[in-house]
Amino acid sequence: MNENVSLADSPSQPPDMGHKSLQVEQFSYDNKSVQLFAFATIFWSVIGMLAGLLAAVELYYPGANLNLPATTFGRVRPVHTNAVIFAFVGNGIFMGVYYSLQRLCKARMFSDKLSRIHFWGWQTIIVVGAVSLLAGYTSGKEYAELEWPVDIAITFIWVIFGINIFGTILKRRESHLYVAIWFYIATWVTVAMLHIVNSFERPFSWFKSYSWYAGVQDALVQWWYGHNAVAFFLTTPYLGLMYYFLPKAANRPVYSYRLSIIHFWSLIFIYIWAGPHHLLYTALPDWAQSLGVVFSVMLIAPSWGGMLNGLFTLRGAWDKVREDPILKFMVVAVTCYGMATLEGPMLSLKSVNAISHFTDWTIAHVHIGALGWNGFLTFGVLYWILPRIYNTPLYSKKLAGTHFWFGTIGIVLYAVPLYWAGFTQSMMWKSFTEEGQLKYQFLETVTQIIPLYITRSIGGTLYLSGVLIMVYNLYKTVKAGHLVKDEATSAYPLPKAITTHGKEHWHRWIERRPVQMLVLSLVAVAIGGILEMVPTFLIKSNIPTIAAVKPYTPLELQGRDIYIREGCYNCHSQMIRPFRDEVARYGDYSKAGEFVYDHPFQWGSKRTGPDLAREGGKYPDSWHYNHMMDPRIMSPGSIMPNYPWLLSNEIDTASTAAKIRAMQSLGVPYRSGYDALANTDLQTQARGIREQLAKDKIKTAPNAEILAVIAYLQRLGTDIKSVKP
Amino acid sequence: MKFINYLEKITGVDIYAMSAFGIFFTIFIVMAIWAFKADRQLLTKINSLPLDNQ
Structure with a gap:
């Protein structure tokens, strides 16, 4: 759409399938959108982490809210989670997708106008969302707190994003869809499905609504959403980024492309089933809980397939890791991904969950993923992208290295106390005296872990300090360079008829057809949701009614x-x-x-x-x-x-x-x-x-x-x- | 629209879990067979796409 294509016969790369008559097309990549999303990622990382730090301090010093409703823990915590997930990681996804998709498709983004609408629309949603949460407008469902007008806006902007990426894929100059693009497609379609299904709500005023579902059904839908928000917002798009940026940073292809194919299909097939592991031992029907456990344990295989594929990519290049802060960030990110995805299935085992659930163990687990996997991969990508689109070297490698150590020590200081706190509290909850009485009052189990809460906030402060070092480093980098808004490049167009050599494999058929890929991904994730939810919704014996239970006055x-x-x-x-x-x-x-x-x-x-x-x-x-x-x-x-x-x-x-x-x-x-x-x-x-x-x-x-x-x-x-x- | 329980109870609920596993297992096996039979040259070519700076 916004592409000024001129034909030239510059003899650069030989055309893909032997179409010697094709002429090279000159075009440019849109770096302005990448820059905007990169800046937004940096900005919201600081805001999201500040909100997290405030929430962390309030846990041992409740007066930190200054007795104001808006700054109370119950309102700040959703701002923190939403800001980190949808603002920091969300913008990180868009930054990475807008950069890599253009290059993998050898095409400029479909529409500059849609890119701008996407960018400003998403930032508006974040601001309105944060203000509304602080004002107390919340749906009361974790990670889906935003109220119905914002939900509609999210749907609209997500569709704009979809049109923009599919438009780009459809006008691409490279016939094969690299594995990163499959992850982007699966992300887009699944997030759309999750958001729409979980957001069914009945408005009763201009900014308030009630969830369409109730009780057990609401819980099942919510955690099907919640778990898969982790899967398809924090994991699959970032795996796409890993598959693009790790080879770029290491300057070598991914270890095994075969593994990436198996990894992709197994991951999206299994992830969607695992939501009920958030509801173990609850009033959710037992069969649904068991299903969640089985699939959670199976998740280890594809998750570790992805992790090993990432780490093995660095085979023989570990000397580079010692010197290159970008690779350091990426290695720790992938390692944290491996740790979190081993721990997740372990936490899904009922015997472990009996101890871990409702404690800080879960918070520690989540932050290994958020700080390690998402945070560090984002920092690696930011350090990689910004110098390139500004056509200047990174201001200071040394400062990036300092950031790395601040971040790494910050993660350890954050997570270890919380693992300790979770385990301590759970053991105290479950302790009985010899006479068979509960040994500890609930409050005693809280005051016991306050020193650990303090240590956790020190870890968080250290991590945030590292981010501030990055902000300075990237600011100096940007000041020294000049944004290459439209990066000139050239490529051969796709021939109308693609000749094939030998036997056509069916997967090759799919990976050249993005729309079919989208449909198949949707089928893969929808089957899980439907088979899990339909019985809970339709079978009376799953939710036995109790005559004494009456509506609220x-x-x-x-x-x-x-x-x-x-x-x-x-x-x-x-x-x-x-x-x-x-x-x-x-x-x-x-x-x-x-x-x-x-x-x-x-x-x-x-x-x-x-x-x-x-x-x-x-x-x-x-x-x-x-x-x-x-x-x-x-x-x-x-x-x-x-x-x-x-x-x-x-x-x-x-x-x-x-x-x-x-x-x-x-x-x-x-x-x-x-x-x-x-x-x-x-x-x-x-x-x-x-x-x-x-x-x-x-x-x-x-x-x-x-x-x-x-x-x-x-x-x-x-x-x-x-x-x- | 209200959510109504149409059936009194569910018998053989294990079919849901079995079908889930069956679907996954089939896909997994098919994918694995394909991946191991796929043309090495083609995979190498696709794999190097991110490094193609053209």
């Missing part, structure tokens, strides 16, 4: 929405697993039928605080009031932030009717016309809680949000308490 529903707004699920689970210690600590284990009205589910994935599935009735209303005002009044040593605004904010009663109607449309059995009466019931229940608080000499405003929160917390898990097993 309007006040509880408002309270639940405040619970979601404040991101309480980031620290509190609502899922008691059938273990002796959990039942002793929290109450009867959770049943699938208890969550049928939970749009969205709030099972959580981490217990920085205790589980709340059966919180109802454990403490008086006044306890919750004081605890929300300042948790340390009721639990000295607690690391939970204060929520003083809940005492003064008023419940948004104007939204009650719309919320009830939305729930009705999702199948929650409120009686017809209840939306008009809901606020009356809300006021009555609120009055009751105020009277209870008044008995303990606590005065509250008639519509204070704290009343709704107390109503919700006092409801949790109470439906089933009266039911005999």
Whole structure:
């Protein structure tokens, strides 16, 4: 589209298939888009890591939020995860794809205009997403927190990206699609599928919605999404980048192309099934859990196939690794990929998961991937690309080496304390006295690991310091050079009819046909999703209903929405697993039928605080009031932030009717016309809680949000308490 | 649209796991056979595409 092609007969490279009559075409690569995405990657890496550092500090110094709602852990943590995944790694993907795809296809990007729309659209989404999360607009589903208007914008921009890459692939001058491009295609199609399926939601206002799914079904869809977001946003595109940039940096082809083919198809086939390993021992049907475990263990093979392919590429070139910081970054990145993808399947084993789940072990595992694999590969690619598009050498190799060591030590200082913390806490949770009582209060298991939280934040600071060194180094590099916006090059066009030599292999047929590749990739990933989800959705025995479980009252529903707004699920689970210690600590284990009205589910994935599935009735209303005002009044040593605004904010009663109607449309059995009466019931229940608080000499405003929160917390898990097993 | 449980219970749920494994295993074997039978020259050529700076 934006390509000025002129024909010349310069005798450079002989044409591909013996078409001697073809003439070389002069064209240029678009480096401006690469530059923009590179700058965005650098910018968001700093922002995303700063948010992470703030969240890490808040875990041992909750006052770091300055008592402001927007800077509270529950809101900052989603900003950190979204910023790192979709802003830092997202822009890193686009930078790498826009650079490598043009060169592998020997064609300029399909449309400069689409490239710009893609770039500015994605940055707008990030900014709107961050502001909305800080303001408390969240869907309450991890890594998919952004609300429905942003979800629609993401879909739109993702389609633009798709048109741009497929347009480029279709007008390419190289007949073969190198393996990196397969990974890009699989990434694009799978992320589209995951995002759309997981984002089905029912809006009830301009910026709020309820998940279409409830309880167990919502959990299955969410973790099918969550796990595959790791697979197809943090892994497959980065494997594509590895397959392009590692050979470039090492100046040698990939070790085994055969292995890359097997690696690709096995990986996309297996990954999609593994989501249920996030839900082991939960109320998810057992067969789905087992399926997740089996496929998670099988994942070791393709993951290690990819890792070994990367490392073996450096066979005989290890002397270069000693001197070249780019290769150093890449080697550690690939090694971390191997470590994380061995550890992941291990964590999927039920016996290991019983210990690791809900602890900091998971956080350590994730950060080996994020800091090591994604971070280091991105840094390697940035150091490789920017000097090239600016046509100047890197300002300082030495500084890049310093960055490498800051980063490496930072990863170790980050991860080791968290592994330690996870293991310590889990062992303490599960300890009993000789008399058969729980040995430790939950709070004791938190205060025990605070020194490890402090060490972790030092590791994070070191890693971020390394990034700041990189920012300086790349700034100086860019200042010294001049951007080659349009990099002139030439290539022979694709002949109309491609002659083949000898027997045509079927895979060769596919890898020349990107659209068929897209369809087959979609089939491969869709089969996994469908076979896993359909039975959970359609078979009644998978979600046994419990007659005692009733929909939330309007006040509880408002309270639940405040619970979601404040991101309480980031620290509190609502899922008691059938273990002796959990039942002793929290109450009867959770049943699938208890969550049928939970749009969205709030099972959580981490217990920085205790589980709340059966919180109802454990403490008086006044306890919750004081605890929300300042948790340390009721639990000295607690690391939970204060929520003083809940005492003064008023419940948004104007939204009650719309919320009830939305729930009705999702199948929650409120009686017809209840939306008009809901606020009356809300006021009555609120009055009751105020009277209870008044008995303990606590005065509250008639519509204070704290009343709704107390109503919700006092409801949790109470439906089933009266039911005999 | 509401999600309704159309069937009371599921029998032989293992067929889902078996079919999952069957599909994967078939694809894996086919891919492996192809990869080992593929033309070495062709693979070498594709493999060197990133290093082609033309």
